[in-house]
Amino acid sequence: MAKNLLFLMADQLGAHALDGESREFLAAPHLARLREEGAAFTRAYTPFPLCVPGRSSLLSGRAPHEIGIDRNRPPEAVIEQFRAGPTLPRTLQENGFRTEWGGKWHAPRVEVCEADGFALTRPFGDAGLADWAAGRLDELTAAEQPFALFVSFDDPHTICEYARGQPMPYGDVEPAPVAETPPLPLNHGPLPYEPEALAHERAVGQNIHGTGTWGPDEWRQYRWTYARLVERVDHQIGTVLAALERSGAAADTLVVFTSDHGDGDGAHQWSQKSALYEECIRVPLLLRAPGGPSGRTVSAPVSTAALVPTLCAELGVVPPPGVGPGNLLEDAPAEDVVVETRIDHPASTTVGRSLLHGDWKYTVYSWGRHREQLHHLGEDPLEMRNLAVESRHGEMLASLRDRLLQRCLRDGDPFARRIPLPPELPAEVREQIFTPPY
Structure with missing residues (x-):
């Protein structure tokens, strides 16, 4: 069992950058070493491919629709409700851990960070963050109190500034x-x-992000820049991991690395996040536990929201209320993974869900032609052939559509009314979906 927690996070780092063809164009030796020394979840998914919803779900262990956070600027009442609810850092603090956060917070607002269970925080920004974390590890280890240090890097999120032609911070x-x-x-x-x-x-x-007039050369420079930003994060993570080794606490510390969401990185001509394509929703997830497995690869779909019960189990802490038991390091993933999204632009809003069931992926958006997508990721990892329009896959489409519907009904997800419903749907189920009226 681990005594301490070191939680490392990047922003907008898609798993494809580390395990796809992109890795030929970047070097991330420190993350590669962490992967070799622990467990790598190659099909880990964010609960929501946007900063605030993704981070809020990750740190609470609850679905975005459940906590009411589906945008970067949720209503004040929702923020207050989130503050009053249980989170991983607050749970650890209540169990005697010294909890500290450095870097980007954004879940849901930086000024409420300390109220969310942190005894010490460092302001937003990557400049000097790794050195700050290294210094904190020395002091935390010397204090001999169990600690949970969260270090959250902004990069490679600054690719957004690059796309808009703005100076990179x-x-x-x-x-x-x-x-x-x-x-x-x-x-x-x-x-x-x-x-x-x-x-x-x-x-x-x-039009908003500045990519509308780009040709192949501009997109390739975008991908080059994104790779360099990933390398920056890897270098800083190396600084923090080296400090952990020097502190003497490495043998007692559970180390986690993940990201809040990915980046389109030119796939489907998409930059940024929010879409339910693999590049946007699949994220790295590495866990190195004292006495835990090394060099292990888990290829089943998992959600990063499952980190809360996993970390609690590894640290000997009861998970917060509303979070089920489970440990990704011990239990075989059994439940389908659901990813939520909401894309807000002036005069338009699109919401959607993806369901991951083994190698199958079913996605449905709230409006428009061809709003359903069906892919077998084992055969089509780049999502280039939409099987939802092929009649021979109708049985699988109906099966996954129903699995998503049943999941929404079980979890109280209002997206149930957006799923194409079969005409033979029982009246009591239809009443459940549309009551209260919308």
């Missing part, structure tokens, strides 16, 4: 000759039977 990335940049991903271009809602949101987003 921690230093610009030197462009490379186009021939040396990563090629366009195979799924870069628009694909047949793409959801109309996504095509619309992409067009609106391209």
Whole structure:
């Protein structure tokens, strides 16, 4: 059992950057070592591919719709409700841990960070963050009180500033000759039977994020810059891990690395996040536990919201109320993973859900033509062939559609009324979906 927790987080780092073809164009030796020394979950998914909902769900262990956070600026009443509810840091603090946070908070607002269970916080920003964390590890170890240190890096989120042509807060990335940049991903271009809602949101987003006039060369420079930002994060993580070793606490410390969501990175001509494509929702998840497995790979779908019961189990703490038991390091993942999203632009809102069931992925958006997507990720990891329009996959489509419906009904997710419903749906189920009226 671990005595301490070191929780490392990046912002907007998709798993594809570390385990896909992109890894040929970047070096992340410190994360590679962490993977070798612990367990790697190669199909870990964010609960919501947007900063505040994703982080709030990750730290509370509850679904975004359950805590009412589905946007970066939730209503004040929702913020107050979240503050009053249980979270991982508050639970650890109540069990005698010294809890500290450094870097980006955003779950849901930085000024309430200390009220959410932290005895000490360091302001937003990557500049000097790794050195601050190294210093805190020395002091925390010397104090001999169990500690939980959360270190949250902003990069590679600053790719957003790059796309908008703005100065990058921690230093610009030197462009490379186009021939040396990563090629366009195979799924870069628009694909047949793409959801109309996504095509619309992409067009609106391209005007906001500055990518609407880009050609292949600009997209390749984007991917080059993103890779360099990932390398920056890896370097800083190396600084923190080296400090943990020097402190003498490594043998007693559970180390976690993950991200709040991914980045389109040019796939489907998508930058940023929010879409339910794999590049946006699949995130790295590495766990190194004292006495735990090393070099282990888990390929079943898991949600990063499951970190709360997992970390509590490894630290000998009862999970907070409303969070079920479970330990990703010991239990075989059994439940389907559901990812939520909401894309807000002026004059348009799109909500959606993805359900991961083994190698199958079912996605449905709230409006438009071809709003359902069906992919077998084992055969089509880049999501280039929408099987939802092929009649021979109708049985699987109906099965996964029903699995999502039953999950929504069980969990009180109002998205149930957005799922295409079969005409033979029992009247009592239909009443449950549409009561109260919307």
